[in-house]
Every structure is written in C-alpha cells, then in structure tokens.
Amino acid sequence: MHNIRQHIREFILLLLGWLLLVYSSNLMTLTRFNEKSIRTVHINSGALGLINFLLFYGCLRWIATPFFEKRHRTRRLVSVLFIIPAFTLLKYGFVKLFFEQDLLYRGHQIVNRQKVHVYTSLGEYFISALWNNVIIVIAAFSFRLFVLWLQEEKRRAALQQQQIQAESGFLKMQLNSHFLINSLNSIYSLALMGSPEVVRANKTLTHLLSYMVHQPSDISYRAPIREEISYLQDFVTLQRLRTGYNEGIVFSLPAILPDKAIAPLLLVPFVENAFKHGVSNRPGKPVTITIVCDEQQLSFSVHNYISGQQRDKTGGIGLDNVRKRLQLLYPGRHQLDIRDTGKEYFINLAINW
Incomplete structure (x- = not known):
C-alpha cells in the first residue's frame, strides 16, 4: 500500500513538472498571441503533452529503471524499438481523430483547376514525431541517471x-x-x-x-x-x-x-x-x-x-x-x-x- 501511494505521488509530481515545462517552453516560442495560437499551445502541451508524458513515465518506470539496475538490459533496449513507433502511431491516430484541422491541415493546392486540401501524411508525421519520441526516451534515461547520481551523492554524504x-x-x-x-x-x-x-x-x-x-x-x-x-x-x-x-x-x-x-x-x-x-x-x-x-x-x-x-x-x-x-x-x-x-x-x- 505504501509503495502504491509513493508511485501515485511520484506520477502526479512528475506530471505537474512535465506540464509546467512544456507549457512554458511552448509559450516562450510564440510570436503572436491569438485564439488560434493559444489553442495550438493547449493541444501540443496539454493533449499531446499528456501522451508524451505517458511515454516518458512508462520508459522511466519500466525500462530505464530496470536497465540501470542491470535487469534484462537487452530486453529493455529491444522494447524501446517497439515503444517508440507504437507511440508515434498512437499520436498520429489521436491527432487524426481530434485535431486534424489544427495540426495536419496544410492549406490547399490547385490540381486540374480544382482546389485540393492538403494534409500531413502518415509517413511525414511519422518521421517528425519519431524523432520527438526518441528525444523523450533519451530524456527518460537521462532523468533516471540524474536521480541515481543524486542518490549516490546523498549516500556518500551520509557515509561521510x-x-x-x-x-x-x-x-x-x-x-x-x-x-x-x-x-x-x-x-x-x-x-x-x-x-x-x-x-x-x-x-x-x-x-x-x-x-x-x-x-x-x-x-x-x-x-x-x-x-x-x-x-x-x-x-x-x-x-x-x-x-x-x-x-x-x-x-x-x-x-x-x-x-x-x-x-x-x-x-x-x-x-x-x-x-x-x-x-x-x-x-x-x-x-x-x-x-x-x-x-x-x-x-x-x-x-x-x-x-x-x-x-x-x-x-x-x-x-x-x-x-x-x-x-x-x-x-x-x-x-x-x-x-x-x-x-x-x-x-x-x-x-x-
């Protein structure tokens, strides 16, 4: 019971920190503040930010932590190769279903004198989102390594x-x-x-x-x-x-x-x-x-x-x-x-x- 409460507390604190980080970074890159730009920030930071956080936390909790504890390292690394494209497809489906006009629509072009709406294809989105997910996984491993370093420093200070x-x-x-x-x-x-x-x-x-x-x-x-x-x-x-x-x-x-x-x-x-x-x-x-x-x-x-x-x-x-x-x-x-x-x-x- 104590471990469950500790994990819940850890999840909530990391989620709040994650949302604060992504919202602040996206707001700082805005050049214009209008209804459309603010909506885009909410989509990228809130909706997609939550999916990105689930990738970060899942990798941190079930991959990075056992990896540094030297438990089935090869299996953990192989699982990363499946998780990254899986979350990329998940995000594309989520965006396609709820935010196609906001994130995938790129305007229109004239083909045979007809106006054709242009959307970002699955392949195009997959490539851009794939690198984004790779960065998130690296961040999870880096964060776990940083926590281990802090724990080691604390242990050394206690021993001293x-x-x-x-x-x-x-x-x-x-x-x-x-x-x-x-x-x-x-x-x-x-x-x-x-x-x-x-x-x-x-x-x-x-x-x-x-x-x-x-x-x-x-x-x-x-x-x-x-x-x-x-x-x-x-x-x-x-x-x-x-x-x-x-x-x-x-x-x-x-x-x-x-x-x-x-x-x-x-x-x-x-x-x-x-x-x-x-x-x-x-x-x-x-x-x-x-x-x-x-x-x-x-x-x-x-x-x-x-x-x-x-x-x-x-x-x-x-x-x-x-x-x-x-x-x-x-x-x-x-x-x-x-x-x-x-x-x-x-x-x-x-x-x-």
Whole structure:
C-alpha cells in the first residue's frame, strides 16, 4: 500500500513538472498571441503533452529503471524499438481523430483547376514525431541517471557524516578518559594530604562527570555556552581544591553571555593542559583563563607558566585531539594559535558562531 501511494505521488509530481515545462517552453516560442495560437499551445502541451508524458513515465518506470539496475538490459533496449513507433502511431491516430484541422491541415493546392486540401501524411508525421519520441526516451534515461547520481551523492554524504560522527565520538572519548584520569589523580592527591576538601572535590567531579555523560553523541549537537562555561568553572574549582591556592588561578568571564551554543567539552582540554604542565600554586605566576564572547565570535585564551618538572609524555594527546575536533566541527570557522616560549605557554582560540 505504501509503495502504491509513493508511485501515485511520484506520477502526479512528475506530471505537474512535465506540464509546467512544456507549457512554458511552448509559450516562450510564440510570436503572436491569438485564439488560434493559444489553442495550438493547449493541444501540443496539454493533449499531446499528456501522451508524451505517458511515454516518458512508462520508459522511466519500466525500462530505464530496470536497465540501470542491470535487469534484462537487452530486453529493455529491444522494447524501446517497439515503444517508440507504437507511440508515434498512437499520436498520429489521436491527432487524426481530434485535431486534424489544427495540426495536419496544410492549406490547399490547385490540381486540374480544382482546389485540393492538403494534409500531413502518415509517413511525414511519422518521421517528425519519431524523432520527438526518441528525444523523450533519451530524456527518460537521462532523468533516471540524474536521480541515481543524486542518490549516490546523498549516500556518500551520509557515509561521510557517519565517518565524521564516529571520528568525533572517538576523539571525544579519548578526551574524556584523559580528563577523568587527571581529575582522579587530583582527588587522590587531596586524599594523600588528608585534605578535608576531598568530599567537596568528589561532589564537583560528580557534577563534571554528569555533564560529560549526558552530552549527546550527535556531531551537530551544540551545548549552551552558559553550560559549557559552568562546566569549566567546576573544573577550575576542582583544581583550586587540589592546589589550595585560589590566587594561582585567574578566570575572567564576560558579565553578560550571549544566547549562543558551542560543541560540548571543546574548551576544557586547553585548561586541563595548563594545570597539568603549568604552575598553579604560585600567586605570582597564575594560570590565566579569559573568555570574551559576543553575537559574532567566541574568544578563548589560556596562559600558564611552564613547570620546571618533567612533562608527562602523554600531555600532547588532549591538544592533538582537540585540534582534530575543531577541524571536524568548525572547518574554516576557527583560528587556533599555540605558542610555547619554553617558559610560558599561550593558547588563543577564536570560533565564529
């Protein structure tokens, strides 16, 4: 039942498109607008146009479609050799029966001093209409080929989207696992020191994990910028609890945030990197995080002094992954500048909404 409705809908849409095309093309070729010329347009576009459409649709539905599906190709091509002359004869009979004076009559000539009416013969009409039908059949094959091309492009786009989705999800999973390990290490450090802030740090981590878990895997999803910044604030709070130096972290935010959205978990790797490899327990050398955003752009910067201790060999994983995520999520709409002087580390990210 569903297939029948789909075929009926396809037939009606193609018919309307066909009539619109033939009527507009015939009207554009008119040099005079009078009753006779308008009647001729209606005959060629409406009456004969319907027969031409039946040839087009029948060839499209039962010949071209199976042909490109590689079903009995030889049989389909042979059937074309019968259908074209059959429709040519059908049109001649239709015109002869209903529109002989309009389309076949060519005036008169004097033969033996008698006026003889001259009409287009079957052979003459057959030759002219035959080429017209050949063009219609070629149009049916071309249209089917065009539809197949569109379907193939759609399939390729869907596969590419799935690939991007899978790659983005894999990169986000790596970022999340990397972040979780570092956060657990921070809480473990508090526990070793016997800090009473362990409970508070655990609650903050719970909030962070809840936010991470509830983010959809859809690559097109964007989280409100307010939620993403709140997530960053919880992360900074966790680091402050770990170090015990509030002055070692400077976090600057705009007073009013625009009603915009951003890919979730995109900014935290930069902040995590600053705490992992920077100095956050010296008020004179703080980790500085600055966010400026308006209706057009988000500007995000992180600056930290580099710790003299040996760096974690896996420290580059987060930044490498976030670079790839930016390329997937904001192609041509972001600018990332990273500068390492050996003593200081600067990250500047600009994203156009």
